[in-house]
Amino acid sequence: MKYLTIDTTTKVTALALAEDGKLIAEGFLHTSKTHSERLIPVLDQVLKASSWSLEDLDFIGVARGPGSFTGIRIGIATAQGLAQVLKIPVVGVLSLDSLAWAGHSRSEVIVPVLDARKNEWYTALYQWSEEKEQPLCIRKPFAVSPEIWLKELAAMNHSFLFVGDGIPRYAGMIKEYLGDWGIIYPDYLALPRGGYTVRAVWEEWQKNQGQTQVEPYYIRLSQAEVKW
Template identity: 35%
Template sequence: MKVLAVDTSSIVASVAVLDDNKLIGEYTVNHKRTHSETLLPMIKELLNACELKTKDIDIFAASIGPGSFTGLRIGVATIKALAHSVDKPVVGIPTIDALAYNLNYCSNLIVPIMDARRDRVYTGMYKWSDNKFEVVKAQDVIEIETLLDELQDREEAIIFNGDGCDVYREIITKKLDSKAVFAPSCVNMPKASSVAQLAFKKAQKNELQSYYDLVPEYLRKSQAEREYEKKNR
């Protein structure tokens, strides 16, 4: 079963191809947010390098959010269009789930954090138990102080990853001290390979979607929506 996955939830653009449990190619660029210009050429180049065509892909997958509103729309729309062109199913993967999955078989509590601005983060809690990836707390958007208050009562070490680490490292360290561990840069950003692996697991359980039904999950209103509501109160 071949899976083509993308993650465009942040400034990072990432594309991967998985063949069952074998990662046969991944292309990741962490430079400027120009997904509308770079994503399709990246997909084409990766497929060519793997000697594959779109028709060879069995499952199409995308990180569906939260994250950049524009980035998510580009990634989801691209996957929907590719799946539609060959009439294949899709799988949507929560961004924070995939970010946590970067830390395979980590013994610590995993807490990804993506900056949602205004002192808020997109986050969730995860752990590996008996070699199984478990969601302790589903992804959500909350204030960083609220998250840290919740984590302060936990006894185990906590490993953070995601772009929120750079933004909130000082406040996290101050609140949690040595209990806080920060992931290295190689697993600190969204990776399409993690999206692909989670999508493959869902496909094995027949948890598939039609390309008509795949939509982003923003978790919060856009700035334009907030300004509109403020203006019309």
């Protein structure tokens, strides 16, 4: 099964092409341009480099949140628009589930953190399972202030692996509360990657063969919705 994955839940535009869970090509852009400006050009490049066409795809996977409200909507709209034209199903996965694949085979508890603005993170907890060969969610996604979350983690007396775009601003705080128990991945491993979404989407596809509509996963209302 050939498929495309899209993750625009952060400032990174991350696309990938895969077949049966194996990464074929990956597109990654972290620039000042918007997702609307970057998405289609990156898609064209990975298709051309792989000698694939859209008609080769069997389904499309998309990260449906949490993350940037605008980014989530752009990703889902693009995935569903392409799927409707191609008459193929769509698979939605959580952005934190995708990021957790950065902790492949690690013994530490995996802590993906995404910038939720308002001095908060979107986060969850995962543990790598050697038996199932995938990260298992052990605490569901929620929004929390970094300080409150780090205090809670520090009380667990465990080692933690941090990934995600919420790290840079709070790297010092992570070390302050966790010391050597807080392991911080560098950007080239910590930021959303198409390869991570490829794995999360493939696992979801094997459980659920896709659908025609994907619902966004926001955790909380956007500022516009709050004002309304």
